[in-house]
Amino acid sequence: MADQDSRAGMRYGTPEIVAYLDALHAPHDEGLAAAFAAPGREGMPAIQVGISDGKLVEMLMRLAAVEKAVEVGTLAGYSAVRIARGLRPSGRLWTIEFDPRHADVARRAIASAGHAERVEVCVGAGLEVLPTLEAHGPFDAVFIDADKENYDAYGRWAAAHLRPGGMLLGDNAYLFGELLDDTRRGAAMRRFHEEACLHFDTVCIPTPDGLLLGIKR
Numbered sequence: 001m002a003d004q005d006s007r008a009g010m011r012y013g014t015p016e017i018v019a020y021l022d023a024l025h026a027p028h029d030e031g032l033a034a035a036f037a038a039p040g041r042e043g044m045p046a047i048q049v050g051i052s053d054g055k056l057v058e059m060l061m062r063l064a065a066v067e068k069a070v071e072v073g074t075l076a077g078y079s080a081v082r083i084a085r086g087l088r089p090s091g092r093l094w095t096i097e098f099d100p101r102h103a104d105v106a107r108r109a110i111a112s113a114g115h116a117e118r119v120e121v122c123v124g125a126g127l128e129v130l131p132t133l134e135a136h137g138p139f140d141a142v143f144i145d146a147d148k149e150n151y152d153a154y155g156r157w158a159a160a161h162l163r164p165g166g167m168l169l170g171d172n173a174y175l176f177g178e179l180l181d182d183t184r185r186g187a188a189m190r191r192f193h194e195e196a197c198l199h200f201d202t203v204c205i206p207t208p209d210g211l212l213l214g215i216k217r
């Protein structure tokens, strides 16, 4: 059931409700807690996905029985650990991070969460690293969570390198409320949405900042 306000985007979650439900439905073990705390601990921006968003990504990986996944935007490895936990036992994740210091912190967090063997942290710009991964494709899932100006290009790469039925996920799909603004990144994010519709069955899940979900046709 919804009402006029919630259909139009109003949220009933409060910080207390969110914290209660995060702890209940998406609890952290030691590995997840360390990866989640790493940005704050290491003086990096604490811009990792929310706890329930991370669990949602993990569960989508599991539901889709993902074997080969690509992530653009590693930060300290929190979402990478979530993705790794949702993969099939023989699965593999390639995660791309521009900042070598972030990549270094992420490698350590991923290793202490027990996933070093199934996750490769690739250092460099998404647009330069993605072509180097193509030989491993086609992929089952692509999760985009990096520089917003290039979401359209990342989406195009995903459309070309996901298998039919493969899953596209794009975080910050509301662009912090700036999706409709007349800015370079607003235009890029709108192109990401509009082009995704051409190649994927899509929905924008109303997480706090929107999560685009696409299934490749």
Ligand SMILES: C[S@@+](CC[C@H](N)C(=O)[O-])C[C@H]1O[C@@H](n2cnc3c(N)ncnc32)[C@H](O)[C@@H]1O
Pocket (backbone or CB within 6 Å): 047, 048, 049, 072, 073, 074, 075, 076, 077, 078, 079, 080, 096, 097, 098, 099, 102, 124, 125, 126, 127, 145, 146, 147
């Ligand atoms: C929002 S954070 C990623 C958070 C991570 N997915 C998580 O939830 O734990 C975005 C990351 O993308 C990285 N980044 C920015 N521009 C990039 C680019 N062109 N290519 C790859 N990574 C980039 C940033 O350095 C930052 O670490």
